[in-house]
Amino acid sequence: MKVVTGKVMSCIDRQASGDCAIPGLLLMEDAGQNAWRSFRTLCREKIDKESKLLFVAGKGNNGGDALVMARAAFSEGFTGAKVVLFASENGESVRLHTKICEGYGLKVLCMEGDKLAVQAAISDADVIFDGIAGTGLKGALRPMAAELVRRINESRALKVAVDIPSGLGDDAFPIAGSVIVRADITLTMELPKLPLFSPEGRKLVGRIVVVPVGFPLGLIAEAEAAAEWFVPEEVQVPELAPWAYKNRRGHLLVIGGAPCTDGAPFLCAMSAASSGAGLVTLMLDDEIFARTPPDRSGIMIRRLDPKFAASVDSVVIGPGWGRNEARLAAFDAVVQHAASGVIDADGITLLGMWLNKNGGRLPGKDGSTRWIVTPHPGEASRLAVSLGLCRDIEEARSMLLTRPWELLPPMAERCNGVIVLKSHISHIASPEGGYEIVEGNNPALGTGGSGDVLAGICGTMLMRGEMAAREAALEAVALHQRAGKHAAEKKGFFTAGQLIEFIGIESYRSAAE
């Protein structure tokens, strides 16, 4: 689904009321009524007519949406519903909808006049609907609004953000100390907004529900997308022909392992085989090779020989490999010889060194990249600094956690590789210009070795058909997430080794469908 910035959404709003002559109040009525219906469908079992619902409205249209929701709830029989106005001076839509709510018989409190009553209502509420500020927010919330948000966050109520959690504007989040509603559910209007998806933002948003508002379809189709958002189940892995034989399923070379970290490349290799690679060769240093038992369940093992990269279909380089000058020389040889590949873990540090030394970029084919780089935020921060894209680690980390869409595209372009930022929500940026976000939020998948497993799947997907590196990355991330969900359902928490079984199940299921 298309993700937009708040600015683009406001532009759609203006076009709808300008060129298309749709009165703003009509859109607001649809937004509020549909948001209430979406909430009711989602929480039918959690609330009843006795539940204490509190609708908090700021001065702008976000407050107007919350007031329409309050009226819809009251009309349905939630007669204990109350409204809290943030200010006594409000915009036109809030003034009008407040009068309508009062006319219906809803109790309306105002933060400016009834502070104590408002505090009591917040502590007493079962559900709080947050309509303090939406996409119109400028900077961080001002002190009065911030105080209200703090009280809401302290309450025991279920918190439902209208459009976006208040405080999470396009530009508010990176401001140090900004106060933001911590929502359990976010009912976002028509199209999801970009700030919901940064790794830090996603922690504050809860479950995301997209509420149809009824904008003209043409306006939505033409709107500039900041990203595409995927839930893992939506992403299709290309089918394998029933007659696909090991040679057609591709030969992957995994290079990694150092004396204390030799488990990582084995996990990666096993994951590659379980996600559908036909042949997997694991390449190890002499020292590890010498003490590796011969039978590794179908994985071939060789001594380190970077030129062998030319004999396989793709490579994964870096899991548990360590980094030094000798590794850098081997890295250089692999990059020169491989048709395509995945750069993970220590390979990412070597990539930063290699790019600086060569001043070049990873080799492409027919104008597109054939490489995927899979950093977690720490590795991505170091790469950003070593490429000169950020002053220091702190700046890089803050950008990656709050606005990765500003940093990952130039990083992808500089490396000529698809960058997969691994976190509880994954962001994928491509040098050709695409930006995809894959929903995650599965703590069980955040286990040691999970990244090695993902690297193995990325390598396998690079060998599948004519897929571009960008599609291969998207499909690998989605497959990893689906397997993680399946494994958590069956086992609760699990090890990366246990995850591999589920990689096999999910991979076979999607490839054979």
Ligand SMILES: NC(=O)C1=CN([C@@H]2O[C@H](COP(=O)(O)OP(=O)(O)OC[C@H]3O[C@@H](n4cnc5c(N)ncnc54)[C@H](O)[C@@H]3O)[C@@H](O)[C@H]2O)[C@H](O)CC1
């Ligand atoms: N396009 C749509 O999807 C629709 C959106 N709707 C809703 O409208 C809001 C956007 O409304 P807008 O009036 O532009 O602004 P907000 O209500 O989000 O907030 C502005 C409000 O807040 C005050 N304010 C601004 N900065 C600060 C600050 N730093 N501290 C405190 N207060 C601040 C400002 O004075 C304004 O009063 C969108 O999110 C949707 O919820 C439509 O209703 C339906 C169509």
Ligand SMILES: [K+]
């Ligand atoms: K809000």
